[in-house]
Structure formats: structure tokens, C-alpha cells
Amino acid sequence: MKGEDGMTELLKTIKGRKSVRTFDGRPVSAEDREKLEQYIATITNPFGIPVRFVLLDAKEHGLSSPVLSGETLYAAGIVPKLPNADTAFGYAFEKLVLYAWSLGIGTTWIGGTMKRDVFERAAGLGEGEMMPCVSPLGYPAKKRSIKETMMRKGVGADTRQPAEKIFFDGEWDKPLPAEKQAAIGDLAEMVRWSPSAVNKQPWRVIVTDNGCHFYEKRDRGYSGEKTGDLQKIDVGIALCHFMMGMEEQGDNPCLAVDNPGLEVPENVEYIATVKK
Numbered sequence: 201m202k203g204e205d206g207m208t209e210l211l212k213t214i215k216g217r218k219s220v221r222t223f224d225g226r227p228v229s230a231e232d233r234e235k236l237e238q239y240i241a242t243i244t245n246p247f248g249i250p251v252r253f254v255l256l257d258a259k260e261h262g263l264s265s266p267v268l269s270g271e272t273l274y275a276a277g278i279v280p281k282l283p284n285a286d287t288a289f290g291y292a293f294e295k296l297v298l299y300a301w302s303l304g305i306g307t308t309w310i311g312g313t314m315k316r317d318v319f320e321r322a323a324g325l326g327e328g329e330m331m332p333c334v335s336p337l338g339y340p341a342k343k344r345s346i347k348e349t350m351m352r353k354g355v356g357a358d359t360r361q362p363a364e365k366i367f368f369d370g371e372w373d374k375p376l377p378a379e380k381q382a383a384i385g386d387l388a389e390m391v392r393w394s395p396s397a398v399n400k401q402p403w404r405v406i407v408t409d410n411g412c413h414f415y416e417k418r419d420r421g422y423s424g425e426k427t428g429d430l431q432k433i434d435v436g437i438a439l440c441h442f443m444m445g446m447e448e449q450g451d452n453p454c455l456a457v458d459n460p461g462l463e464v465p466e467n468v469e470y471i472a473t474v475k476k
């Protein structure tokens with residue numbers, strides 16, 4: 201159902217969410233923490249790969265990030281190193297990010313700006329697992345720090361590419377005609393407004409009669425043994441928004457990793473297909 205502003209609850213949450221790097225220093229209340237923990241216990245992903253969440257007290261474990269201030273709690277996510285693990289991780293962790301925002305709790309995906317070893321030790325990372333990203337959890341301060349404002353400007357955090365650059369009609373780079381664009385409607389907005397590492401927005405979608413095929417348009421320097429491929433995580437986030445959007449519309453989406461073999465440029469990799 202759409203509100204007076206023409207947006208559904210989910211679209212409002214997705215468009216309203218911003219990374220929060222300046223917190224007011226208040227600890228997350230016992231009530232909110234319990235809600236977060238209860239929600240975490242329900243999080244699944246369509247890849248069927250288990251993603252484990254650990255909540256970590258910042259002071260107790262000596263955790264910090266040079267881009268953050270005032271945070272007292274972190275969530276770390278851990279996933280076994282399996283095919284599609286990065287995408288599954290993105291999907292699952294974004295569910296927590298959106299839920300936290302709906303409670304008034306701010307987050308920032310952190311895949312780079314942290315002392316990784318300290319977080320991995322605190323989170324109890326095991327053999328064969330990776331901890332691609334963490335996030336602070338806390339109440340946003342009234343005013344962003346200067347550092348945060350500069351960071352947002354640097355990556356154009358308040359802007360996204362237009363839908364024509366993301367959704368294609370049957371083949372790479374062919375824009376969807378207006379009627380097909382309109383049919384996707386809110387779902388395109390939900391994908392567009394996904395967060396991504398350095399706001400690179402590497403997701404692309406080719407729409408065919410057989411479903412919506414999601415791809416990663418890769419840039420250099422976003423992949424490592426410890427983080428996995430951060431841009432596959434970004435695509436997992438976009439998939440999460442798209443499938444949650446379909447569910448909100450009353451559809452029952454299903455995801456398959458089944459490459460349709462369409463021709464794409466060299467730096468583009470097929471990830472997964474969503475069908476009704």
C-alpha cells in the first residue's frame with residue numbers, strides 16, 4: 201500500500217536510509233537490542249548459505265573505525281567461503297541494515313575502513329569462514345561530522361545512476377522501453393537506491409521473458425581473500441531490495457543461479473536470476 205507520498209513502506213525505508221557514521225554516543229537500548237537479536241534469528245537468504253551475525257560491544261573488544269564516531273555497538277557478519285557466499289552475505293546483511301533503520305538505528309557497511317584482524321578476532325572467525333563487512337549500530341547524532349560530510353560528497357552518496365543505465369531489455373546496454381520500465385516501477389527505484397562500496401553501483405539487470413538476470417559490472421580493486429568480492433556483496437544488496445519489493449507487492453519471487461548465456465562485456469559477470 202502506498203502512503204500519501206506515493207511510496208510503499210519498503211521504498212520509504214530504502215530511499216530514506218543513509219549510511220550513518222556519526223552517532224550520539226548512547227548505547228543501543230536493551231529493548232532495541234532484543235528486537236535486533238530476534239530479527240537476526242529470522243534472517244535467511246535465497247542462496248541457502250548460512251550467514252552468522254555477532255553483536256560486539258565496541259569498548260569491550262576495543263573496536264573502532266577511523267570514519268566513525270560515537271558508536272558503541274557493532275554487528276559483524278560471517279559466512280563460509282563457498283560459491284555465491286559474497287552475494288548471499290550482501291543479501292542477508294542488508295536485511296539487518298533495513299530492519300535497524302526501521303527502528304531508528306543507523307548503520308554503515310564497513311568493508312575497508314577498519315582494523316580487520318581486531319574485528320575478526322572479536323567475532324570469532326573460524327577456519328573456512330570470512331567476515332566481509334561489519335557495521336556500527338547506534339542512534340544517529342543530530343549533525344554529521346565534517347569528515348562524514350566530506351566522505352559523502354567525495355563519493356556522491358546522495359545520487360544514483362538513472363534506471364536506464366541499470367535495467368536492459370533482453371540484451372546488454374539496450375534500455376528498457378517506457379512501458380517495461382513502468383512495469384518494473386518501484387522495484388527499479390529499490391535497486392537504484394541500494395548502498396554499494398564507494399557508491400560504485402555495480403549492479404546491472406537484463407530483463408527477458410524468462411526473468412530478471414542480475415550481473416556484476418566489475419571495477420578493479422574490490423576483491424580480496426578476506427573480504428570476498430565487495431561488488432558481489434553490492435549485487436546481493438540489490439537482489440535483497442528487488443526480492444523484498446516483489447514480496448511487498450504480493451509476488452512470490454524465486455532465485456536461481458542459471459546463466460542464460462547472454463552476451464556481456466568482459467568485465468561483467470552473471471550472478472543470479474529472479475523469477476516470479
Ligand SMILES: Cc1cc2nc3c(=O)[nH]c(=O)nc-3n(C[C@H](O)[C@H](O)[C@H](O)COP(=O)(O)O)c2cc1C
Nearest residue numbers: 218219267309310311312313357395396397398399
Ligand atoms: C560492501 C560495502 C562496503 C562498504 N565499505 C565502506 C567502508 O569501508 N567505509 C565507509 O565509510 N563506507 C563504506 N561503505 C558505505 C558506502 O560508501 C555507502 O553505502 C555509499 O557511499 C552510499 O551512501 P549511502 O549508504 O548513504 O546511501 C560500504 C558499502 C558497501 C555496500
